[in-house]
Amino acid sequence: EVQLVESGGGLVQPGGSLRLSCAVSGISFTDQYLDWVRQAPGKGLEWVGRSRNKANSYTADYAASVKGRFTISRDESRSSLHLQLNSLKTEDTAVYYCVRDVYGSLRIDYWGQGTLVIVSS
Amino acid sequence: DIQMTQSPSSLSASVGDRVTITCRASQSISNYLNWYQQKPGKAPKLLIYDASTLQSGVPSRFSGSGSGTDFTLTIRSLQPEDFATYYCQQSYSTLYSFGQGTKLEIK
Numbered sequence: 001e002v003q004l005v006e007s008g009g010g011l012v013q014p015g016g017s018l019r020l021s022c023a024v025s026g027i028s029f030t031d032q033y034l035d036w037v038r039q040a041p042g043k044g045l046e047w048v049g050r051s052r053n054k055a056n057s058y059t060a061d062y063a064a065s066v067k068g069r070f071t072i073s074r075d076e077s078r079s080s081l082h083l084q085l086n087s088l089k090t091e092d093t094a095v096y097y098c099v100r101d102v103y104g105s106l107r108i109d110y111w112g113q114g115t116l117v118i119v120s121s
Numbered sequence: 122d123i124q125m126t127q128s129p130s131s132l133s134a135s136v137g138d139r140v141t142i143t144c145r146a147s148q149s150i151s152n153y154l155n156w157y158q159q160k161p162g163k164a165p166k167l168l169i170y171d172a173s174t175l176q177s178g179v180p181s182r183f184s185g186s187g188s189g190t191d192f193t194l195t196i197r198s199l200q201p202e203d204f205a206t207y208y209c210q211q212s213y214s215t216l217y218s219f220g221q222g223t224k225l226e227i228k
Contacts, residue, residue: 045157045165045208062213064122097164103144106212107155109176111164 002110007099009115016088020115022081022098027110029056029079033101035108036072036083038094047051048092050101051081066092087117123211124148127220144192144209153213154192155194156185156208159222162203169194170212201227214216 008020024034034098036048049062051072060072071084096117100110124147134140136206144154148224157165167176172192182197196203205228209220 042224045210047217048218050215063216105170106153106208106215106217107170108157108165109165109167111166114164 001099002014004100004112005098006098006112006115009096009097009117011118011120012088013121014090014119016089016119018085018088018117019104020083020085020096020098022083022112024081024098028077029074033104034060034081035099035101037071037073037097037099037108037112038092040055040094041090041098043094048096049083054113056104085117088117090119093117105113122216123150123214123218125209125211125218125220127207127209129223130221131224131226132190133226135228136199136201140196140199140225142194142207142209142225143203144187144194144220146190146192146211146213149189150211150213152188153211154185154187155210155212156183156194156205157210158205158206159208165208168207196225199225 003025012018035050038048040044045119047070051058069087073082095114097114098112099108102109128143145214150201154172156169168179173185184195186193187208206224208222
């Protein structure tokens, strides 16, 4: 069974940092394109960033709204995907989903349950 | 960036009805269009990909069509479990984007 389990969300002040994690199981971690998608409360879905598979050197892309502030990384030994959030703004408040992008096709067939990040003073 | 616009934003319908949701792209995206269903408090679920291909396990009452800039999701004979919010997503550009969503409510 494929499982994506996020953790690390919480309350942080504007300008602060947070690190989200996604534990991946049931699929070959190194073969996967893994993305982060977020959803602000009561709002729609927004793609945040992507980590390509090992064959593509785990290179990452980012949405313009987070580029330079957020960083995606992997820990192969733990089959974990991470999202480092720096210089957080109130508009970054959202549920952050870890998702599987089907072989880089840009369609998502597996989603985690999400982790809530609240940026507030 | 490619903008995706859905209409309507909300829709009321009854069990057994046939409903259609429209998604328009700001530029041609060929058939690189996916549809998702999201229920309150849950992660979205992939329904249709490449504009018209039904994801495994999705009931056949769901169908998709379109190419270029205009796409539709049709639900034939609405069931109680279909009341949810639906999102389109373009997978043409690496920096993919979603529509704003269509909330389907019970009349």
